[in-house]
Amino acid sequence: MDAINNTTELTETERIxxxxxxxxxxxxxxxxxxxxxHCSTARAALERLPELARRGGGGGRFRIFGEQEARAELEAxxxxxxxxxxxxxxxxxxxxxxxxxxxxxxxxxxxxxxxxRPMIAIVGSRNASAAGLKFAAQLARELSDAGFVIISxxxxxxxxxxxxxxxxxxxxxxxxxxxxxxxxxxxxxxxATIIEENGAAIxxxxxxxxxxxxDFPRRNRLISGAALGVVIVEAALRSGSLITARMAxxxxxxxxxxxxxxxxxxAAGTNDLIKQGATLVTVASDVIHALEPIMARPLSLPLDEPxxxxxQADPDASDRSRIIxxxxxxxxxxxxxxxLADTSPAVVRTVLLELELAGKLERHGGGLVSLx
Amino acid sequence: MDAINNTTELTETERIxxxxxxxxxxxxxxxxxxxxxHCSTARAALERLPELARRGGGGGRFRIFGEQEARAELEAxxxxxxxxxxxxxxxxxxxxxxxxxxxxxxxxxxxxxxxxRPMIAIVGSRNASAAGLKFAAQLARELSDAGFVIISxxxxxxxxxxxxxxxxxxxxxxxxxxxxxxxxxxxxxxxATIIEENGAAIxxxxxxxxxxxxDFPRRNRLISGAALGVVIVEAALRSGSLITARMAxxxxxxxxxxxxxxxxxxAAGTNDLIKQGATLVTVASDVIHALEPIMARPLSLPLDEPxxxxxQADPDASDRSRIIxxxxxxxxxxxxxxxLADTSPAVVRTVLLELELAGKLERHGGGLVSLx
Numbered sequence: 001m002d003a004i005n006n007t008t009e010l011t012e013t014e015r016i017x018x019x020x021x022x023x024x025x026x027x028x029x030x031x032x033x034x035x036x037x038h039c040s041t042a043r044a045a046l047e048r049l050p051e052l053a054r055r056g057g058g059g060g061r062f063r064i065f066g067e068q069e070a071r072a073e074l075e076a077x078x079x080x081x082x083x084x085x086x087x088x089x090x091x092x093x094x095x096x097x098x099x100x101x102x103x104x105x106x107x108x109x110x111x112x113x114x115x116x117r118p119m120i121a122i123v124g125s126r127n128a129s130a131a132g133l134k135f136a137a138q139l140a141r142e143l144s145d146a147g148f149v150i151i152s153x154x155x156x157x158x159x160x161x162x163x164x165x166x167x168x169x170x171x172x173x174x175x176x177x178x179x180x181x182x183x184x185x186x187x188x189x190x191x192a193t194i195i196e197e198n199g200a201a202i203x204x205x206x207x208x209x210x211x212x213x214x215d216f217p218r219r220n221r222l223i224s225g226a227a228l229g230v231v232i233v234e235a236a237l238r239s240g241s242l243i244t245a246r247m248a249x250x251x252x253x254x255x256x257x258x259x260x261x262x263x264x265x266x267a268a269g270t271n272d273l274i275k276q277g278a279t280l281v282t283v284a285s286d287v288i289h290a291l292e293p294i295m296a297r298p299l300s301l302p303l304d305e306p307x308x309x310x311x312q313a314d315p316d317a318s319d320r321s322r323i324i325x326x327x328x329x330x331x332x333x334x335x336x337x338x339x340l341a342d343t344s345p346a347v348v349r350t351v352l353l354e355l356e357l358a359g360k361l362e363r364h365g366g367g368l369v370s371l372x
Numbered sequence: 373m374d375a376i377n378n379t380t381e382l383t384e385t386e387r388i389x390x391x392x393x394x395x396x397x398x399x400x401x402x403x404x405x406x407x408x409x410h411c412s413t414a415r416a417a418l419e420r421l422p423e424l425a426r427r428g429g430g431g432g433r434f435r436i437f438g439e440q441e442a443r444a445e446l447e448a449x450x451x452x453x454x455x456x457x458x459x460x461x462x463x464x465x466x467x468x469x470x471x472x473x474x475x476x477x478x479x480x481x482x483x484x485x486x487x488x489r490p491m492i493a494i495v496g497s498r499n500a501s502a503a504g505l506k507f508a509a510q511l512a513r514e515l516s517d518a519g520f521v522i523i524s525x526x527x528x529x530x531x532x533x534x535x536x537x538x539x540x541x542x543x544x545x546x547x548x549x550x551x552x553x554x555x556x557x558x559x560x561x562x563x564a565t566i567i568e569e570n571g572a573a574i575x576x577x578x579x580x581x582x583x584x585x586x587d588f589p590r591r592n593r594l595i596s597g598a599a600l601g602v603v604i605v606e607a608a609l610r611s612g613s614l615i616t617a618r619m620a621x622x623x624x625x626x627x628x629x630x631x632x633x634x635x636x637x638x639a640a641g642t643n644d645l646i647k648q649g650a651t652l653v654t655v656a657s658d659v660i661h662a663l664e665p666i667m668a669r670p671l672s673l674p675l676d677e678p679x680x681x682x683x684q685a686d687p688d689a690s691d692r693s694r695i696i697x698x699x700x701x702x703x704x705x706x707x708x709x710x711x712l713a714d715t716s717p718a719v720v721r722t723v724l725l726e727l728e729l730a731g732k733l734e735r736h737g738g739g740l741v742s743l744x
Binding site: 131132134135258259260261262263264267268271272274275280281282283286 | 503
């Protein structure tokens with residue numbers, strides 16, 4: 001078991017409120033956290049949503065996820081053996097709970113105790129070489145035997161190979177779509193076997209959500225976030241696995257890469273990662289030794305935004321236009337905005353929240369924002 | 373041209389004296405340097421050799437290389453277009469001249485100006501894979517085009533591939549035997565082409581010397597010593613190329629390694645080198661960028677042992693037995709010996725020299741010695 005204490009349990013009402021909030025228009029994990037920080041509860045945030053969105057210039061089309069819809073999603077999920085858990089609940093992967101943009105509710109199916117154990121991600125090319133597939137399986141088996149849960153993306157190639165080799169030790173599949181929209185479809189049987197063997201599947205998407213191209217990078221942050229470290233087995237330049245590696249770096253996770261011949265384009269990405277400082281892996285102990293000191297450190301949840309500030313700050317039209325003028329397509333830090341906007345932090349944060357809910361602002365990691 | 377000034381020219385007498393000294397029993401490059409440091413000239417050292425060896429317990433079989441033999445070697449060499457040069461002479465590779473155990477006379481054939489240019493070593497498996505051979509050629513060509521001389525060991529596999537690909541830019545073969553004992557014999561034609569193309573061959577061995585197994589590691593230190601850095605293309609664990617890499621580290625040369633699949637035993641050595649800190653190479657610019665700052669630094673010859681100490685120190689039997697008692701098969705530092713022997717540094721150095729000439733002492737790098 002990992003070191004964090006996830007022992008709270010939400011009330012049904014709180015779970016429904018949170019589900020309604022995260023499924024409403026323009027609310028992602030970061031906006032969700034801002035709203036909770038400002039409004040204290042999901043219920044209060046739901047009440048303020050329409051007004052905030054309207055002030056941000058969102059027009060009349062802002063949609064709040066209804067209570068009946070939320071109940072229906074929870075019921076349909078339960079029928080499929082899926083729970084929707086909050087970061088502070090037991091069963092939510094502890095390391096994922098510590099990430100800045102952890103899903104406020106994670107849909108999970110399978111062995112909860114497996115999700116609480118230390119995980120290592122193994123990812124790589126969908127069209128890996130025979131050697132890459134063999135090595136992925138070998139490494140997954142050895143790390144699994146050493147007590148780690150293998151987490152991956154259920155994709156063809158390296159992912160599949162890693163899941164299969166670690167079935168008996170527990171393996172976790174992270175889905176880009178809803179739990180009833182498995183991609184690729186031919187891996188439904190593999191997923192069933194993962195669940196039978198006390199492994200698990202997790203997704204932040206609602207049931208019925210068909211995975212689109214942009215959902216995969218978003219999903220990749222869950223793979224790296226839940227893990228102590230990410231091993232990239234084979235990866236061409238500009239491949240999805242490198243996105244996972246970049247996210248792992250941003251999340252402070254260890255990055256491991258498996259080397260290959262400079263003449264093999266499937267090794268170009270991994271060799272490049274090693275040049276940039278990733279740990280070269282040829283045997284499981286390379287990974288285990290690097291992770292030992294990290295496992296010894298206690299986990300802590302991320303710092304929330306400053307609390308106790310009143311959202312009641314009431315920005316006027318000149319505040320809004322001044323703050324919008326300071327924003328652009330390049331990410332800027334909220335701290336800089338507060339310094340330059342010549343008004344109170346509460347006013348700046350309120351305007352940002354309004355813009356976000358109106359679909360006009362994007363939050364990045366590290367307190368950065370940009371106009372969409 | 374590299375930055376050191378090798379502009380002295382030996383007189384014929386001095387060249388003959390030095391050749392006699394280095395070809396005498398139990399005199400290697402390090403002993404040669406000790407003798408010169410203590411006796412000032414090769415001539416004076418030759419005169420003192422028999423007595424020093426006898427006092428070290430060398431028995432009556434100590435053989436000094438005769439003057440006629442030395443003249444004969446120089447003449448036979450000249451007929452084959454071979455010069456025997458000292459580190460301070462033009463044509464002696466400048467970086468090799470800065471090493472602790474640079475050959476006091478280097479037998480060289482071919483383009484002297486090529487030997488004065490900045491070199492990069494490319495070495496690797498004799499039974500390299502097709503990919504390894506192709507990559508070695510590609511890298512050699514690109515580094516050659518960038519103005520570097522490629523230096524290697526004329527072996528089968530990677531060495532041959534590197535030499536061939538850099539013929540037109542100048543390439544240097546370092547021989548383990550004498551210039552008339554090319555190994556492997558089927559590379560005589562390649563060597564002839566190297567020389568025709570204004571490349572060169574170097575050896576520290578006399579004509580007629582058939583290379584033995586132990587001569588290859590010894591030769592490898594010349595490859596790494598002459599180069600700015602050494603690129604290892606493919607290497608199994610415990611292979612000769614890893615000896616070259618180790619020597620490169622001891623000589624302060626950059627070590628570069630080409631990665632490969634963990635499932636390929638020919639990449640086990642190179643992947644291991646990268647784990648230990650060697651620079652991963654997939655393109656020529658990886659090598660060039662790492663060497664740029666090193667090329668900018670001036671070269672300097674190694675510090676000689678403290679001069680001006682009289683070798684006239686006359687150790688007695690009790691000095692000898694006390695110093696021998698402090699020695700064993702594990703290398704110890706000469707500084708520690710001097711501290712522990714409770715006598716003058718000159719006495720310690722004299723006893724060490726006697727033991728060396730008697731074939732009982734081995735000098736290692738960094739001022740370390742051990743009993744044979």
